[in-house]
Amino acid sequence: MMEIEAFPNYTQLKPRLPALVWWIFRGLTLLLTLFVIYLLFVRPDTGLVVFWKILIPLLPLSFAVIPGVWRNICPMALLNQLPRTLGFSRANTLSDFLRKAALYISVISFIVFVFFRHPVLNHDGFIVGLILLLALVLAFVGGVFLRDEVAGVARFVLLLLCKKLTDMPR
Numbered sequence: 001m002m003e004i005e006a007f008p009n010y011t012q013l014k015p016r017l018p019a020l021v022w023w024i025f026r027g028l029t030l031l032l033t034l035f036v037i038y039l040l041f042v043r044p045d046t047g048l049v050v051f052w053k054i055l056i057p058l059l060p061l062s063f064a065v066i067p068g069v070w071r072n073i074c075p076m077a078l079l080n081q082l083p084r085t086l087g088f089s090r091a092n093t094l095s096d097f098l099r100k101a102a103l104y105i106s107v108i109s110f111i112v113f114v115f116f117r118h119p120v121l122n123h124d125g126f127i128v129g130l131i132l133l134l135a136l137v138l139a140f141v142g143g144v145f146l147r148d149e150v151a152g153v154a155r156f157v158l159l160l161l162c163k164k165l166t167d168m169p170r
């Protein structure tokens with residue numbers, strides 16, 4: 001009798017959509033992100049409402065309801081993978097120090113963001129826009145200079161822990 005895996009790894013799943021459709025979704029997600037950054041800079045009150053009251057509540061919901069979709073359309077992942085996809089990544093290896101420090105960097109960053117959310121980030125669209133723009137730029141720079149398996153954005157965000165848990169053999 002064939003055993004059916006309840007929660008297969010994403011590499012074990014058959015693609016349900018053609019690659020071109022995913023590229024279109026990625027492009028649209030990147031455009032939406034850039035539009036939100038634009039709003040945060042030009043119309044900060046509107047940008048903050050869109051970011052904190054619409055996007056931030058929708059992202060965890062999408063992780064729970066349609067897992068795997070964000071992995072395919074994340075704008076940071078797109079920018080990180082573009083250099084490899086287009087063939088101009090230098091493919092260097094991340095230093096042992098940074099590889100070991102990555103989780104600490106992500107946890108400390110998360111704590112700092114939580115600490116500053118109420119006094120600063122809830123009220124200053126420019127700072128939030130700058131943080132988002134910096135995250136996109138760092139994702140792209142990581143893709144230009146680092147090898148694919150170490151350049152992943154997940155290494156420096158808390159999603160790395162979730163990814164490792166979901167990719168573990170059962």
